[in-house]
Amino acid sequence: MNQIGLDEQKAIKLSQKLNELLANYQIFYMNTRGFHWNIKGNKFFELHLKFEELYTDSQIKIDEIAERILTLGHTPLHTFQDYLGLAKVKQAKNVSDGNEAVSEILNAYKVLIPLERELLNLSDESDDEGTNALMSDYIREQEKLVWMYSSYLN
Ligand SMILES: [Fe+2]
Numbered sequence: 001m002n003q004i005g006l007d008e009q010k011a012i013k014l015s016q017k018l019n020e021l022l023a024n025y026q027i028f029y030m031n032t033r034g035f036h037w038n039i040k041g042n043k044f045f046e047l048h049l050k051f052e053e054l055y056t057d058s059q060i061k062i063d064e065i066a067e068r069i070l071t072l073g074h075t076p077l078h079t080f081q082d083y084l085g086l087a088k089v090k091q092a093k094n095v096s097d098g099n100e101a102v103s104e105i106l107n108a109y110k111v112l113i114p115l116e117r118e119l120l121n122l123s124d125e126s127d128d129e130g131t132n133a134l135m136s137d138y139i140r141e142q143e144k145l146v147w148m149y150s151s152y153l154n
Helices: 008-038 044-071 080-086 098-125 129-153
Strands: none
Touching: 008 044, 008 080, 008 098, 044 098, 044 129, 098 129
């Protein structure tokens, strides 16, 4: 048992998976900042603001994920080298087209949401209600964002 009463081996597995999610979120965060800065065209004001909302939200989630890892008794990754080695979300460089930025965001959710579902199952099997509740909030919010960003492209 660890300090919050969870099986130690399960806490290790959960922390590793949460570190994977953290790594992907850090790349996603930096991508959305780039979109916020570099976007051009007649949707500038709309998207500049929307991307700010997204990176602000990601910043909160990054902190929540890292602190969940600490709560489980482990150490969150905190170097970009580690993040790049682990993340499946690709770095997006010099994207100034609105539709391209939105497509990149949708691609990132194809990585993030399945990873969160894996964590949802793993936390369920591990009786880890704290991680479970966090993941179910993220999944619900992001599924809605996928609907909205997909509607933007159609
Ligand atoms: Fe700004």
